[in-house]
Amino acid sequence: MSDVMVDHTQKLEDTAVPNNLEQQDKQDEEQPQQSVQENAEYEDEELHKHLVPDIIQLPLIPPSAVEFNFASYFAPDFMKPGNDQYVYRHANGLCVVGLASTHLAFKDKGGITAVDFNVGKSDRSGMKVTGKRKKNAQHFESNTALCKVCTNGDSYIVRCCVKGSLLEVNERLIKQPELLHSSADREGYIAIIMPKPADWLKVKASLLSLEEFKKLRALC
Amino acid sequence: MSNEVESAQVSDAMEVAQLSSLAAVDSHAGSCEAEMPSRLLNDAVRSLPYHVVKDLLSIGVCSRCVLRILGTEDHIYCHSSFSQSMLCSVLEEVTGFKSECDFQFCSVCLGVLQLSYRDDKETLVKMESPNDMALVIAELVKKEGHQIDGFSLEVSIPQFILENESSLLSGMKKRYESEPWLQERLLSKCVSVKDVLKFAITKPLETLLDTKASASSFRIRLAYTHKMAFGNSVERNQGFKRRKIGTENGLQNVNDESVVANKDCSDYPTNETIAVTGRSSLKVPIDKVSEPCHLVYLCYRTHIYLCGRYLKYSRNVSQTRWIIDEERMGEASVEEIIGSNILPMCRGDNYKFHAAGREDSDVRMLGSGRPFLLEIQNARQVPSEETVKEIESKINGLENKLVGVKNLQVVGSQGWTLMREGEAEKQKQYCALVWISRPLEDEDVCSISLLNDMQILQKTPIRVLHRRSPLERKKIIYWMKIERIAESSQYFLLHLCTQAGTYIKEFVHGDFGRTQPSIGSILGCRAEILQLDVTDVKMDSF
Numbered sequence: 001m002s003d004v005m006v007d008h009t010q011k012l013e014d015t016a017v018p019n020n021l022e023q024q025d026k027q028d029e030e031q032p033q034q035s036v037q038e039n040a041e042y043e044d045e046e047l048h049k050h051l052v053p054d055i056i057q058l059p060l061i062p063p064s065a066v067e068f069n070f071a072s073y074f075a076p077d078f079m080k081p082g083n084d085q086y087v088y089r090h091a092n093g094l095c096v097v098g099l100a101s102t103h104l105a106f107k108d109k110g111g112i113t114a115v116d117f118n119v120g121k122s123d124r125s126g127m128k129v130t131g132k133r134k135k136n137a138q139h140f141e142s143n144t145a146l147c148k149v150c151t152n153g154d155s156y157i158v159r160c161c162v163k164g165s166l167l168e169v170n171e172r173l174i175k176q177p178e179l180l181h182s183s184a185d186r187e188g189y190i191a192i193i194m195p196k197p198a199d200w201l202k203v204k205a206s207l208l209s210l211e212e213f214k215k216l217r218a219l220c
Numbered sequence: 221m222s223n224e225v226e227s228a229q230v231s232d233a234m235e236v237a238q239l240s241s242l243a244a245v246d247s248h249a250g251s252c253e254a255e256m257p258s259r260l261l262n263d264a265v266r267s268l269p270y271h272v273v274k275d276l277l278s279i280g281v282c283s284r285c286v287l288r289i290l291g292t293e294d295h296i297y298c299h300s301s302f303s304q305s306m307l308c309s310v311l312e313e314v315t316g317f318k319s320e321c322d323f324q325f326c327s328v329c330l331g332v333l334q335l336s337y338r339d340d341k342e343t344l345v346k347m348e349s350p351n352d353m354a355l356v357i358a359e360l361v362k363k364e365g366h367q368i369d370g371f372s373l374e375v376s377i378p379q380f381i382l383e384n385e386s387s388l389l390s391g392m393k394k395r396y397e398s399e400p401w402l403q404e405r406l407l408s409k410c411v412s413v414k415d416v417l418k419f420a421i422t423k424p425l426e427t428l429l430d431t432k433a434s435a436s437s438f439r440i441r442l443a444y445t446h447k448m449a450f451g452n453s454v455e456r457n458q459g460f461k462r463r464k465i466g467t468e469n470g471l472q473n474v475n476d477e478s479v480v481a482n483k484d485c486s487d488y489p490t491n492e493t494i495a496v497t498g499r500s501s502l503k504v505p506i507d508k509v510s511e512p513c514h515l516v517y518l519c520y521r522t523h524i525y526l527c528g529r530y531l532k533y534s535r536n537v538s539q540t541r542w543i544i545d546e547e548r549m550g551e552a553s554v555e556e557i558i559g560s561n562i563l564p565m566c567r568g569d570n571y572k573f574h575a576a577g578r579e580d581s582d583v584r585m586l587g588s589g590r591p592f593l594l595e596i597q598n599a600r601q602v603p604s605e606e607t608v609k610e611i612e613s614k615i616n617g618l619e620n621k622l623v624g625v626k627n628l629q630v631v632g633s634q635g636w637t638l639m640r641e642g643e644a645e646k647q648k649q650y651c652a653l654v655w656i657s658r659p660l661e662d663e664d665v666c667s668i669s670l671l672n673d674m675q676i677l678q679k680t681p682i683r684v685l686h687r688r689s690p691l692e693r694k695k696i697i698y699w700m701k702i703e704r705i706a707e708s709s710q711y712f713l714l715h716l717c718t719q720a721g722t723y724i725k726e727f728v729h730g731d732f733g734r735t736q737p738s739i740g741s742i743l744g745c746r747a748e749i750l751q752l753d754v755t756d757v758k759m760d761s762f
Contacts, residue, residue: 047587050533051651051753055707062655062748065729069683092686096732129690167690168679172733179733186746187733192682 066186073204074100074213075161079143082107084217086185087161087207093200095162098189099149099180102217103156110152112180115173119145119157124169124191134194137165142203146191147173149180162203164195261302261310264292269401270315272392277317279504281388282326283307284333288416289389290401291409298420303348304334327504328384329413330446331512332377337444338514345515350417354424357440361429361519365567367601368521370436371429373422375414378446378513384504385413391502417442437602441518447511520598525635526562526608528628529589529757530554530575537622538581540573550581557623559594561615565607567600576639576646577720579754587649587755589626593635603630641759646720647698649756651713654728654739657746659709664743665702668714671742672699679734681726695722714739715755725749 066072070088078085082104088096099105105112117125122138124146129137140146142163149156160166169191173179179188195203208216268290276286284307287296296302311317325331335347347353361368389406396402422433425440532539532554541556542549555573563571572595579585603611612628631638674697680690696719703713718724723735728749730738740747 043587047755050584050586051713051755053653053705053711053751055705055711058655058708058711058750062750064746064748065725065731090682092683094682094686096682131689132687134690167685170733187730189732192685194686 070096072210073207074210075207076100076102076213076216078161079157079159083156083159085158085161088185089200093194093197094167095164095193095195095200096189097146097158097161097191097193099158099184100213101184102219103184105149105151105154105156106181106184108151108153112149112151112177114150115147115177115180116150117147117169117171117174119148124166125171125174127166129165129167134165134167137167137194140164140166140193149177158190160191160193161207162193162195163199164193166191167194168192261296261299261307262314264296265310265314268292268315269396269399272396272401273311273315274317275395275502277311277315279502280327280509281504282329282331282334283311284416285326285328285413286311288333288411288413289328289385289392289406291405291411298350298416304346305348325509325512327509328388329381330378330384330509332381332413332444333416334512336512338512340516344512350420351424353442354421354428357421357425357517357519358428360517361440364519365600366438366519366521368429368431368436368438370431370434371425371438371440371519372436373418373425373433374439374441375417375444376441377413377444380446381413388502388504395502437522437524439518439520439522441520443516443518444513445516446513521600521602523633524566524568524596524599524602525631525633526594526596526603526628527631527635527638528592528612529626530558530585530592531587531589531624531626532579532583532585532622533624534622535582535584535751539575539578542581552620552622554592554623557618558592558615558625562594562603562611563596565601565603565611566596568596569598571596574639576757576759577648580752582752584753585757586753588757589624590754590757591639591759593631593639605629647717647758648720648722648754649715649717649758650724651715651753651755652724652728652749653711653751654714655711655748655750656740656743657710660702660704660712665704668700668702668742671697673697674737676722676727676738677736678723678726679731681723681731682734693721695719697722697727711750717756724752 066088070090073087073089075085075087077083084100084102084104086098086100088098090096117123127136127138129135140160140163142160144160146158146160146166146169149158170179170189173188173190182188213219264287272290273286276289277283281289283304284298287307325336326334331337335350335353337345339345389410392406393402396406421442426432534551536551537557538550538553539555541553554575559571559573573592574595575590575592577590579590608628608630612625615623615625676695676697678693678695680688680693698717698719700714700716703715705711705713714728716724718727723731726735726738728739728747730736730740730747733741738747
């Protein structure tokens with residue numbers, strides 16, 4: 001569902017979907033006396049007709065919330081070969097960064113064993129951002145380290161990719177690093193960054209769109 | 221209806237009438253009473269302590285102020301048939317006082333009770349009778365086109381006048397300390413400037429407007445201001461302190477008085493008129509008041525409120541006006557549709573829309589509707605019950621069918637409390653169209669319906685994180701029910717009832733796992749929301 005939606009409900013007259021309430025109503029038709037109860041049921045019935053969608057109009061697989069609300073960008077080989085990261089940018093300017101499915105870490109036989117946010121000068125999982133103005137948010141460059149992803153044999157540094165204020169890191173990864181395997185593009189996101197408009201424009205030029213990225217990595 | 225016609229006729233008649241015929245109309249109404257006020261006035265004046273009247277008149281206090289400060293009975297001097305000059309001559313005649321200097325404006329009330337002021341065009345106005353002021357007000361009310369069934373009269377005067385009065389009163393208390401009338405008149409019966417003016421104008425105003433003065437939402441305000449009132453109050457206060465010290469010393473020793481008086485004169489720039497009789501002197505801060513107050517006549521109605529519940533049938537309409545860079549977002553707004561249809565019927569200046577919560581533009585508001593309050597500023601007319609019903613039908617009958625209204629009615633200021641009532645406990649009911657990444661099983665339907673009063677933890681959704689604080693909010697999902705959709709195994713309707721402030725969209729798709737649990741995590745698959753409708757905002761009082 002997007003933040004701006006398409007109406008899938010059908011017109012009142014076209015209701016063809018049977019439902020419990022409708023069946024009940026047919027039975028009630030035999031009793032003509034008006035009561036508060038029946039009026040309420042009638043109103044519910046009217047309401048219900050508004051709610052049921054026209055299935056024919058619905059897509060088999062709808063676009064996901066991420067697909068609809070975010071623009072996807074990719075940074076291939078960021079700072080190091082194999083370091084493929086994604087940047088999902090919301091219409092409000094916030095960027096969700098994480099590991100692209102083609103990241104080298106996923107090719108490691110042992111799988112990802114740990115995620116450590118204590119890199120660089122501070123532990124990224126320790127910071128507390130407060131208030132509408134996002135006080136205490138650290139300002140990072142695009143090459144600042146966010147965390148270290150460890151596999152059996154190796155470790156990889158994940159970086160910001162976007163210059164901006166760090167609003168949040170995905171602390172769940174500390175206890176559940178397997179989230180990176182199950183859904184690196186959703187529950188396994190790494191961090192949320194808020195870039196200034198000017199900074200975004202600068203970095204955007206160096207990022208690839210989904211199409212371009214797919215071509216580059218020869219994905220289907 | 222007939223009342224309006226009558227008052228219109230009265231107003232029209234008044235417009236052409238001269239002052240004399242005005243007095244005639246007045247006295248005609250109570251012809252036997254016309255004699256009474258004059259006689260009562262004379263009697264009242266004769267009972268005053270003459271020496272005090274003389275003292276006051278000699279320092280430039282106007283006749284009405286003299287009479288009110290000395291607690292003259294029954295506001296005789298407020299009677300509309302008594303003009304300035306008349307009151308003055310009565311006082312002078314009875315007390316044998318002849319004014320030497322020509323005092324322009326009262327040194328206490330600065331001309332307010334002499335019905336003198338500067339209007340908004342800076343013209344000097346000197347009214348003879350309170351009736352004339354009532355006329356100006358009636359004209360203003362008519363010009364603004366107000367429909368009223370009562371009025372509340374307010375007067376605001378510069379603080380400076382109260383300071384004048386207070387200083388004069390304390391001077392009088394000292395000077396006439398031992399006299400018998402002091403206790404009886406001054407201390408208990410002195411009437412304030414505001415009360416005198418209100419009393420004088422209210423009766424003629426009631427006649428002209430053909431309605432009674434009462435606690436009404438329609439306010440008539442006389443706002444007096446004076447140049448002297450701004451700035452210099454610190455200086456004036458310091459001056460007062462000095463004067464008090466000077467007076468005390470003066471009481472004890474006659475010789476000292478002149479010394480003290482000199483001190484005062486040299487330290488203090490303004491002239492002081494001194495009525496010297498060997499006792500402590502009566503003083504007022506300014507003897508020759510050359511400028512009267514500035515008066516603005518205001519009439520307005522305080523906010524009136526209309527309340528009701530609104531429904532939103534469109535997924536392209538925002539609740540309030542939504543404009544970015546001069547471009548309107550969405551097709552229309554609930555606020556504008558409702559406000560623009562009600563404002564003209566009230567002939568108001570402006571409206572403000574308040575609702576009990578809000579929904580996204582792409583979320584419909586169905587079912588019982590969402591309570592709202594529309595505040596109308598300075599309505600010229602309070603709509604009748606019939607008119608309100610007409611407005612409701614009109615909005616519900618609009619061609620584009622974007623918004624609907626229920627239970628529309630005029631409500632008092634208690635509308636606010638009704639809105640705020642139970643806000644925290646408000647429960648909302650929704651219906652969401654959900655898709656999951658695998659077919660729906662009967663177990664799913666069952667397990668969802670068993671979850672009652674489930675607590676969830678929501679981090680501030682990313683879509684609002686740019687303008688809201690990053691917090692983790694605990695919310696309660698009271699109940700949920702899955703309604704299968706025939707012909708689809710992966711789409712279904714989710715009916716749910718949640719605590720106010722719950723982000724439903726995020727509860728369905730999980731928001732990158734930042735809402736825990738979510739429908740997806742409960743069902744162990746990916747879940748997406750395609751549509752959302754609010755089906756009930758539970759609030760009893762609306």
